[in-house]
Amino acid sequence: VRSIDWTPQIAPGNAPLYERLVEALERDVASGALPPGCKLPTHRDLAHHLGISLGTVTRAYAEAERRRLVGGQQGRGTFVAQVNAAVLSEGPESALVDLSRNVPPPLLSAENVGEALARLQRRPDLLKYLDYVPHAGVEAHRATISQWLARRAVPATTDNLVITSGAQHAVSLVLDAVLKPGDGIGVEAFTYYGLKFLAREVGSRLHAIAMDAEGMLPDALEAACAKGGLSAVYVMPTLQTPTARTMSPQRRRDLAEVCRRHDLMIIEDDVYGFLAPNAPPPIAQIAPERTFYISSISKSIAPGFRIGFLVLPGSQMQRLQRRLGVTCWMASPLTSLIAAEWIQDGTADNLAGRLRAEAKRRLEAACRSLPQVERPSLDTSFHLWIPLPSGEAEAVVRRAAARHVIVTPHDAFAAEGGPDGGIRICLGSPRTFASLDRGLAGLADALRNEDTFLSIV
Ligand SMILES: Cc1ncc(COP(=O)(O)O)c(C=O)c1O
Numbered sequence: 185v186r187s188i189d190w191t192p193q194i195a196p197g198n199a200p201l202y203e204r205l206v207e208a209l210e211r212d213v214a215s216g217a218l219p220p221g222c223k224l225p226t227h228r229d230l231a232h233h234l235g236i237s238l239g240t241v242t243r244a245y246a247e248a249e250r251r252r253l254v255g256g257q258q259g260r261g262t263f264v265a266q267v268n269a270a271v272l273s274e275g276p277e278s279a280l281v282d283l284s285r286n287v288p289p290p291l292l293s294a295e296n297v298g299e300a301l302a303r304l305q306r307r308p309d310l311l312k313y314l315d316y317v318p319h320a321g322v323e324a325h326r327a328t329i330s331q332w333l334a335r336r337a338v339p340a341t342t343d344n345l346v347i348t349s350g351a352q353h354a355v356s357l358v359l360d361a362v363l364k365p366g367d368g369i370g371v372e373a374f375t376y377y378g379l380k381f382l383a384r385e386v387g388s389r390l391h392a393i394a395m396d397a398e399g400m401l402p403d404a405l406e407a408a409c410a411k412g413g414l415s416a417v418y419v420m421p422t423l424q425t426p427t428a429r430t431m432s433p434q435r436r437r438d439l440a441e442v443c444r445r446h447d448l449m450i451i452e453d454d455v456y457g458f459l460a461p462n463a464p465p466p467i468a469q470i471a472p473e474r475t476f477y478i479s480s481i482s483k484s485i486a487p488g489f490r491i492g493f494l495v496l497p498g499s500q501m502q503r504l505q506r507r508l509g510v511t512c513w514m515a516s517p518l519t520s521l522i523a524a525e526w527i528q529d530g531t532a533d534n535l536a537g538r539l540r541a542e543a544k545r546r547l548e549a550a551c552r553s554l555p556q557v558e559r560p561s562l563d564t565s566f567h568l569w570i571p572l573p574s575g576e577a578e579a580v581v582r583r584a585a586a587r588h589v590i591v592t593p594h595d596a597f598a599a600e601g602g603p604d605g606g607i608r609i610c611l612g613s614p615r616t617f618a619s620l621d622r623g624l625a626g627l628a629d630a631l632r633n634e635d636t637f638l639s640i641v
Pocket of ligand 1 (some may be wrong): 481
């Protein structure tokens, strides 16, 4: 088979050359310029043709293979993948670009999962993980997870960590076991909509607390406490959703102090913390006696594993385990086994590192295309906030939809009584950079343009 005549258009930029070469390849696969099954030039020919080193091309082809853009056949060369091309192109230009779902781009490959399952098959003790295990999870997994969290200064040990079926389950357990119906929870004025829905279900009342560029304001929390009715706060100190704001160490200390003074429990949701390993230590470290620290592998590995973690004051451990036991008995030991193995063999850290690099790249692209974006203090967020007057936010969402781009308006996040105005965009959901680019272009247009007659007919 002769190789296709391919001259990649390598975009300028700061990313390493091999990455920009993979991007060019990705674009050409998505556009159909490189059809499924076609043979790519040899490493040596392409290096010669582009005047770049053989090592750069080898690295780019290896990365493209890892992303399943291409496949190699021993002695025959490198071919554009047959199956993946269809997935990658994400349909024609008219297809929707969904910037509303806060999910990581799928960097985990089918091979990663296949290898993990094959390893399971070889374990002599496999059946143990198909049986009932203690409510809090297998002790060895809890040890692995707590050591991993301790690296981010989370005060986790096997005595105060519970494995849950995802972070949402952990939040729900805390509200169930520790709060009474009707109790008030102070939340950032824009908060996680999963909490809004949950609070409605269980009858907790959310109080919107004003925010600044770091998130919840301690003075505003103090004022809300003075009015009475608050039993807890729920905060996301690192890469808050929807705003991507991050609290400084001082802010974390000040909030913990207000909570101590008014005897509030703290629910600290850190599902995006893995994107910022150098973020300040969690509030759980400052006030471990009252903090319920929650995270999961949904954003860092994949949500389908349903593995979350709850690190809690030791005094609450029994009550929480009982609640976990009566609701779902335990999180799946089989998936927690895979998670623990991936933590131990470095797969989890490797994925997190690659996700951070991808987040940075996507965030740069978004800030370039959309000057209205609020640039976060950390540059590794997959979600971003665009502050807008409330009527304008709704109009932008409508105009974006007319351009086949889906984004989420403020009312999904606004706690009752809080301000409104803004939209959240999520950069992880489009599978390819090309598709993200198309979404950003559509949104830029929606932010710029008045409604046109064409979109009204
Ligand atoms: C802030 C926050 N907390 C919790 C969750 C739920 O995560 P999980 O899939 O681990 O239940 C999400 C998911 O979007 C989230 O954004």
